[in-house]
Amino acid sequence: MRIGELARRAGTTVKAVRYYESLGLIAPARLANGYRDCTGDDVRLVREIRSLHGLGIPVERTRPFLECLAAGSAHADDCPASLASYREAIDELGERIEALTARRATLITQLNAAAHRGSGAGAAEASGSRAEDYLTLPAGLPAPEADGAAEHLPGTRMPGLALPGTAGRAVRLDRLGPRRAVIYVYPLTGRPGTDLPEGWSSIPGARGCTAEACGFRDHFRDLLEAGAGRVFGLSSQDAGYQSEVVERLGLPFAMLSDPAFDLAEALGLPTFEAGGTRLYKRLTMIVRDGVIEHVFHPVFPPDQHAEQVLIWLRENPPAEPAVRGGAGAPPSRRKPGGGTAPAAPMVPA
Structure with missing residues (x-):
């Protein structure tokens, strides 16, 4: 032929x-x-x-x-080499999707700013008449106690769960790639016109989810430059609710939805109840190559937490190779001091 x-x-x-x-x-x-x-x-x-x-x-x-x-x-x-090539291509596509999502969120933010510039709606928003309820934390918020509920997590391998994300695809938590992934877990994000559970501000560690999200938004590029490959927010709220939050706040990263608390059951993550509803307690996991490398818990104040994560990333460059041993890995292969982060001092917002 x-x-x-x-x-x-x-x-x-x-x-x-x-x-x-x-x-x-x-x-x-x-x-x-x-x-x-x-x-x-x-x-x-x-x-x-x-x-x-x-x-x-x-x-x-x-x-x-x-x-x-x-x-x-x-x-x-x-063949195994073919499967590895599939995974590599999937990871690269995921990074491209997140980059496009970030670009889209930036365009939405700029569109909204341009559309409302000089209008009554824009002036009201700029004055913070409603957004202030969620972005500004009141002084004297009760700080959560260090309850040790996340001390078992460092060194643990992520489960093979696929959670729906706002980027339009499910995200496999055990396949986030070799670069560090930041997953901040939070109770719920309030939005205008939606009532928060009664006594929300009096529950230690509950208030501040929107402010925390905006902190990760504002430090997003800094986090990537400090070595984070991906950033995710995660809560039990449904993907539709979170998609609205991503668009309204202009978040350049995807939010993951776990309404069945599958991750909580797989890893033993702490939860609490408010208004008759089960919610996640606030914590942040640094995941590398499928293994939890570091955990921040408790998290306080939430509006400054993204900066805390950024500082940790800069001060703890990843060692080579990444930990692969799971929960039973020898201590010598874990990063010194890789336990839960101590509570940050209380700083009034």
Whole structure:
């Protein structure tokens, strides 16, 4: 079979086939006159390259799949190296989605600011007539006690849970990648026109979720520069509610929803009840390569917590390699002082 026939059967161009050959992905035999003698196996390889490229895998990185076929596997993704390539491509797509989500949130913020500039609605918002209820923390908020409810978490491997996110896809908590992921867990985010549970401000550690979210928003780029690969907020509120919060506050990161408290059950995370509703207690996990590296609990004051996380990231650059041993990892492979963060001193908002 000549190269033109190969290209026709594989649904591509002769130029593409020559490019694949130049990369060593296919190696058609040569006849005595120098012409290529392509076979059905070459057609299959080219079709596989095109199919993987259509899924977003660069042509140059289809080699593990082709080697899997060459080894005699029935499918190109039967081999461990192929599965690793899938995961790598998924992680990269996730990062691109989050970058696009951040760009979209910034555009929404700028659109809202431009649309309300000089209007009565914009002036009222600027004065903080309603937003102030959520963004400004009253003085004298009761600080949560250090109850030790998260001391067991450092060194623990994240469960294989997939939680719905506001970026439009589920997020696997055990596949957040080798870079550090910041997951801040909070009770609930209030919004205008929605009543908070009775006595909310009197519950230690309850008030301040919106202010905390805005803190992570404002420090988002700093967190990435300090080594965080991803940032997530997580609560038991449904994804629809959280999507409204992401748009209204202009959050450049995704929020995760866990209304069934699956993560709480898997990791033993602390919860409490308010107004007859079960809610998460506030804490933050630093996750690296599927393992909880560090935990902040209790968190106070919440409006300054993003800065606390930023300082920790800067002062604790990741050691190589990442911890992989799970809860039973030897202490020598954990970062010194990697337990729960002590309570920050109470600072009135």
